[in-house]
Amino acid sequence: MTTSAKKETSPFARLNSLLAGVEPGLPAINLTIGEPQHPIPAFVAPVIAENVALFGRYPPIRGTDAFRQTIARWLDRRYGLDATIDPERMALPLNGSREGLTLAALTARQRKPGLEKPVVLLPNPFYQAYAAGAEVAGAEVVLLGSGREGSFPDLGQVPTEVLTRTIAVYIASPTAPQGDVATLEDWTHVIQIARAHDFMIFADECYSEIYRDGPPPGVLQAADRLGAGYANILTFHSLSKRSNLPGLRCGFVAGDPDFLETWTRFRNVAAPQVPGPIQAVAVAAYSDEGHVAQNRALYNAKYDAALATLGPRVRATRPEGGFFLWLEVGDGVEAATRLWREAGVRTIPGAYLSLPLPDGSNPGTPYIRVAMVQDLATTQEALTRMARVLG
Numbered sequence: 002m003t004t005s006a007k008k009e010t011s012p013f014a015r016l017n018s019l020l021a022g023v024e025p026g027l028p029a030i031n032l033t034i035g036e037p038q039h040p041i042p043a044f045v046a047p048v049i050a051e052n053v054a055l056f057g058r059y060p061p062i063r064g065t066d067a068f069r070q071t072i073a074r075w076l077d078r079r080y081g082l083d084a085t086i087d088p089e090r091m092a093l094p095l096n097g098s099r100e101g102l103t104l105a106a107l108t109a110r111q112r113k114p115g116l117e118k119p120v121v122l123l124p125n126p127f128y129q130a131y132a133a134g135a136e137v138a139g140a141e142v143v144l145l146g147s148g149r150e151g152s153f154p155d156l157g158q159v160p161t162e163v164l165t166r167t168i169a170v171y172i173a174s175p176t177a178p179q180g181d182v183a184t185l186e187d188w189t190h191v192i193q194i195a196r197a198h199d200f201m202i203f204a205d206e207c208y209s210e211i212y213r214d215g216p217p218p219g220v221l222q223a224a225d226r227l228g229a230g231y232a233n234i235l236t237f238h239s240l241s242k243r244s245n246l247p248g249l250r251c252g253f254v255a256g257d258p259d260f261l262e263t264w265t266r267f268r269n270v271a272a273p274q275v276p277g278p279i280q281a282v283a284v285a286a287y288s289d290e291g292h293v294a295q296n297r298a299l300y301n302a303k304y305d306a307a308l309a310t311l312g313p314r315v316r317a318t319r320p321e322g323g324f325f326l327w328l329e330v331g332d333g334v335e336a337a338t339r340l341w342r343e344a345g346v347r348t349i350p351g352a353y354l355s356l357p358l359p360d361g362s363n364p365g366t367p368y369i370r371v372a373m374v375q376d377l378a379t380t381q382e383a384l385t386r387m388a389r390v391l392g
């Protein structure tokens with residue numbers, strides 16, 4: 002567990018600088034950005050057409066009744082919640098989960114106004130919007146170490162003095178980019194600590210539907226088992242990964258009704274709404290699991306290809322969730338440069354996705370992140386080239 006005051010810069014901007022002037026050795030294949038390239042579900046265009054008149058109205062910040070009810074039903078089915086999500090008070094649409102993940106930190110800060118030096122806890126590596134949240138809340142970032150197994154952060158290592166100053170923790174499951182999945186016990190532990198110190202859990206479950214063998218347990222499920230409601234918990238979900246709709250800009254947040262009430266007052270004057278036709282697409286998407294299962298199958302075929310192609314020398318693993326390979330390559334910056342120069346394959350050095358620790362070391366340094374978002378044939382071509390360069 003460590004702290005750092007370093008400001009974030011975009012990993013993609015850093016990569017552009019690294020590779021400026023380096024010519025790709027073969028036609029380029031871009032595996033940097035986590036932008037799903039599988040087909041858009043067939044229902045999207047007709048639903049937008051049927052609801053096109055709604056582009057003529059300002060959408061309500063709380064979303065339509067149909068949207069909130071669909072989300073409550075989906076959470077209920079997915080996590081076995083026994084109808085404990087009140088669609089009136091516990092769910093809101095987001096214009097993609099990124100804006101929500103960032104802006105929620107402001108309200109987390111307002112919940113604990115007396116703190117002189119507020120803290121936001123982050124995993125390391127982490128999705129950049131979490132650090133943006135800490136920045137807009139004027140909070141110190143404290144980086145979490147992981148537990149003994151896997152990459153799920155361990156809040157048990159954080160000193161009490163820090164926990165008392167904490168306004169929020171960001172935690173992803175599946176972890177991104179490593180793809181480890183939190184157990185119900187992991188989530189329960191986080192909930193107990195957050196409630197003991199009255200800070201918010203911002204659970205990023207955007208990759209929850211991209212899994213290998215079984216659905217990841219969710220933070221709301223753990224809370225439901227504890228039986229004390231959803232105080233201190235927000236979960237963030239997105240259609241970007243689940244339904245291959247990164248350009249739709251639609252997700253949702255669900256959980257703590259008091260937090261959502263306060264946050265909605267702010268959002269009502271400041272945050273991006275989700276257009277009516279887009280909410281209608283979300284209703285259709287969250288009412289259908291067929292396209293999601295097909296999507297998972299496409300990713301799983303690519304993990305089979307990665308294990309078969311990269312072989313034991315590159316040591317690819319099959320993570321429980323997500324769509325990344327987090328490959329240990331010795332020096333990620335050097336490997337990403339070589340892959341681009343010799344193979345035309347563009348990947349991100351792990352060090353660009355994490356912050357250095359006070360001793361100067363960076364936990365991402367030995368890794369590259371490979372986003373397996375292209376179709377199988379393109380991914381296979383990239384993997385074959387990568388095996389040649391790295392093996």
Ligand SMILES: Cc1ncc(COP(=O)(O)O)c(C=O)c1O
Nearest residue numbers: 035097098099128177207239241
């Ligand atoms: C870990 C993680 N969380 C959240 C997001 C945000 O996705 P969106 O804003 O498209 O919902 C992303 C997008 O890449 C991500 O990788």
